[in-house]
Amino acid sequence: MPSFQPPLRVLMGPGPSDVHPRVLAAMARPTIGHLDPAFVAMMEEVKQLLRSAFRTRNQLTIPVSGPGSVGMETCFVNLVEPGDTVIVCQNGAFGGRMKENVERCVATPVMVIDDWGKGIDLDKVRDAIAANPGAKALAFVHAETSTGVRAEAEQLCKMARDAGILTIVDAVTSLGGIAIEVDGWGIDAIYSGSQKCLSCTPGLSPVSFSERATEVIKGRNRKVQSWFMDLNLVMSYWQGSGGGAPRSYHHTAPINALYGLHESLTMLQEEGIENAWARHRKHHEALRDGLEAMGLKMLVAEHERLPQLNSVVIPDGVEDAPVRKALLANYNLEVGAGLGALAGKVWRIGLMGTSSTPNHVTLCLAALEATLAAAGAKIRTGKALAAANKVLFAG
């Protein structure tokens, strides 16, 4: 069996995004041991870089050794105990996954449901908090990857904090792409993914826990149901057991993946995180103007739209799969299909991290216009690139 040689794609789906050659090169550096002093020094740098990206001073800020779903589950199994009530906002696929997590902790989810493609209704959340005074936590998705909707995270956290309940925030697709202020907004538990706006390879999930959340974890009545995700154990590897005591072995960290994350976080720091947010914003506006010039419509209302994940309504009479297939076959361009309620109704175009550049916007518009025109779709041609160019370069 020969070695696997992947095709050279342009990744503009819901993640993974294009991984920068610097990050790929970092992944290929020689493996060292997970207790090597040089590795331990790198772990400290990763924690520091993550604190900077999350805008927090939280001690317990680490990359979990697994994909974003493990970061999610780590937050739930450590904070939620059997019998607890958790208010869960669901307006897409990942809110539903939060519900599953609460249930598997033998706890009760109180659901606040909004339509796919709409934002979380703050009034409904306020009512749910008022109706459930003993709730342990409020959980919501900051950037719904299944729809492209942004949640009003600051206000949601304020409501929870005013009611004295914890917040659990899914920032898988938001970290590095739009503002997150873990300390400023008073977030208690947050998880992200490496392969979205950080443009590292998939497989790591940065998490951060407030002092308040850390105390809850340390003071649990019973052991965390997952041995692997038990932060009381994980902390002893990532932080040592305190008082200068040495780190103890918990599991073997994914060494080379962490080289990659270190490099991608270093690149984010070089750029400056506020510059990264502005870059994501600008390229979204260029894509949006181009798509609208073509006569296409965005699914999500302007004020709650994620710049890094653009849900575009598939025009009437156009079939979903053949267009995506042609984009992949002809241009090596990956865009995302709709999920769940939106399957066949939208394309999800990611402009995340290394995939948020003028060239990505331009190629995507050019390839989409040509492909839709060839498929006989009723779109306006010849306008999109100029519209995008104006946003990209006229400033």
Next chain:
Amino acid sequence: MPSFQPPLRVLMGPGPSDVHPRVLAAMARPTIGHLDPAFVAMMEEVKQLLRSAFRTRNQLTIPVSGPGSVGMETCFVNLVEPGDTVIVCQNGAFGGRMKENVERCVATPVMVIDDWGKGIDLDKVRDAIAANPGAKALAFVHAETSTGVRAEAEQLCKMARDAGILTIVDAVTSLGGIAIEVDGWGIDAIYSGSQKCLSCTPGLSPVSFSERATEVIKGRNRKVQSWFMDLNLVMSYWQGSGGGAPRSYHHTAPINALYGLHESLTMLQEEGIENAWARHRKHHEALRDGLEAMGLKMLVAEHERLPQLNSVVIPDGVEDAPVRKALLANYNLEVGAGLGALAGKVWRIGLMGTSSTPNHVTLCLAALEATLAAAGAKIRTGKALAAANKVLFAG
């Protein structure tokens, strides 16, 4: 903050082992999407290569997206339900971790305890099986990484099978290093790690489940407590939902890590797995003869010793940490410390995968002899290299 440049170590601890440049190069290939047709084709090859390494035709043979501890937990949370009884053999650190897993499934572990450094006593296991007719499974560690002891896996599986109970086997350190016959021995659930005798980077855990185990998972009374590890969901991504139905998204697979695993399994197939076992055996014998020529003693009796992980008794009057520190500082050579009951009493010298070569044996003996002599240890000098050379090259 500058990019991280790891030192160039020689990895002869309990894992990770040295990663071959071919595997590192594979890790650095361009990232593609986890639902890309090219990636899906690679997933099929990985499954086929893993079946060949495990010597099984088990359909459910996949790499779990996490380190070996996640593979372990995946086996337990899928097969064990609250109220079950599991017989757990413990003669080292990882048997203890199995016990933790059983307990966190709200099940009862029946422990069969043997001393660290000794093999599992088959008579005690036979008694435990007879005394617990309703037990769900027998769990044991095939290659105890904390001690260097091999279990009599074939006999243990036969006992379990005769009693009609499932087997859960830890093969983290055995896969690729010593014989494993998943079908031949009738193993029901087995997990391994990528970073031991496969010499891939850490972060993936190959697992395989028999038809019988798969039926148990499909017929569970209640949902698996972990959403991420629920094989009923994971299967739909790795296998599709059957009948030609398309794969459904579960989590984002660690793409580049899987490139690395594909490459390391391809290298194993090129060598031939029986040749790999013979290579591990030969280099162990060379190391052992060299160490014994120096006057050092192996911890584990010959008949139950792992060739890929050599526990060497630290000679009287020699301090553990300074020797390991000198080996690392002077030779960039990592050997493992003792764990738990064996801390300060042994060194664990790994000869795994890419680290199982004549040069590793030779460097280790040379560096250890010089370092011990410089520390004033009472060893015989000038004999070890010739003893090793005889095994390595005289055949």
